[in-house]
Amino acid sequence: MSERFPVYFIPHGGGPWPFMDFPKDAAGRGPWDDLADFLTGIDAELGRRPKAVLVISGHWEREPVPTVSTAPAPGMFFDYYNFPPHTYQIRYPASNSLPLAARARALLAESGIASAEDGERGFDHGVFIPLMMIYPHADVPITMISLKNTLDAESHFAIGRALEPLRDEDVLILASGMSYHNMREFRRALPDHVAEATRFDEWLTAAVEDADPQTRAARLASWHQNPDARACHMPDHDHLVPLFVAAGAGGSDAAKCVFRSTILGKPYSGYRFG
Numbered sequence: 001m002s003e004r005f006p007v008y009f010i011p012h013g014g015g016p017w018p019f020m021d022f023p024k025d026a027a028g029r030g031p032w033d034d035l036a037d038f039l040t041g042i043d044a045e046l047g048r049r050p051k052a053v054l055v056i057s058g059h060w061e062r063e064p065v066p067t068v069s070t071a072p073a074p075g076m077f078f079d080y081y082n083f084p085p086h087t088y089q090i091r092y093p094a095s096n097s098l099p100l101a102a103r104a105r106a107l108l109a110e111s112g113i114a115s116a117e118d119g120e121r122g123f124d125h126g127v128f129i130p131l132m133m134i135y136p137h138a139d140v141p142i143t144m145i146s147l148k149n150t151l152d153a154e155s156h157f158a159i160g161r162a163l164e165p166l167r168d169e170d171v172l173i174l175a176s177g178m179s180y181h182n183m184r185e186f187r188r189a190l191p192d193h194v195a196e197a198t199r200f201d202e203w204l205t206a207a208v209e210d211a212d213p214q215t216r217a218a219r220l221a222s223w224h225q226n227p228d229a230r231a232c233h234m235p236d237h238d239h240l241v242p243l244f245v246a247a248g249a250g251g252s253d254a255a256k257c258v259f260r261s262t263i264l265g266k267p268y269s270g271y272r273f274g
Helices: 033-040 042-046 098-110 125-134 153-169 191-208 213-221 241-250
Strands: 007-011 052-057 067-069 116-118 142-145 171-177 255-263 266-273
Touching: 007 033, 007 241, 007 255, 033 042, 033 125, 033 255, 052 098, 052 125, 052 241, 067 098, 098 142, 098 153, 125 142, 125 171, 153 171, 153 213, 153 241, 171 241, 191 213, 191 241, 191 255, 191 266, 213 241, 241 255, 241 266
Parallel strands: 007 171, 052 142, 052 171, 067 116
Antiparallel strands: 007 266, 067 142, 255 266
């Protein structure tokens, strides 16, 4: 692996899944075990620790401009509901990297992108759940950056492109979302919907793996024109938008599908740029 860090789009799964007791299949596997294997393997795959991680979560999506966390020691933001009491006692005591927060804002400004900061926000489950799997000892600083509430592809590509230099500065960029996120159909396995989800996952993978950066961006920007797209992202597409930031930060690097699994037959994927 080169000195430049890759960019990941990672699935963060459903709620506090590592802390739930799910039924096992005939092979002794739970519904999220594949995702656990993938996330816990990222540290070894990288081969070295970054000095900090910049995380773009699909759960921080209501800001008018990209907003950077500046709390020195973020608390916990339990943005899930109706789960067992013990899942609200989880702690992930990672620190923030204030120099990274300042650098991210500077890069955005250099690209003409207005930004803001938030000194109060804690780690949402799109951050603390996957990072607990990747860095279980909370020994790598984590800085969060929000999406824009427009949720459009083009401005999020631009945010990613502005942040790309961080890859050469010993920073790992993680975009945390889900390539499939239909809350109404999440727990069902209707054959017609499984077919829709399968077709969309195949289309999305082909789009991010396109070798030409401009074509790749154009294909992703047209995601909503795919006939299966809206069936896979309801009621909104906030969990897909982090992928646009990852694609922008990927620069000339095409993605590779480095993870694929299913939830009740519906595929969901993870990608690495670089």
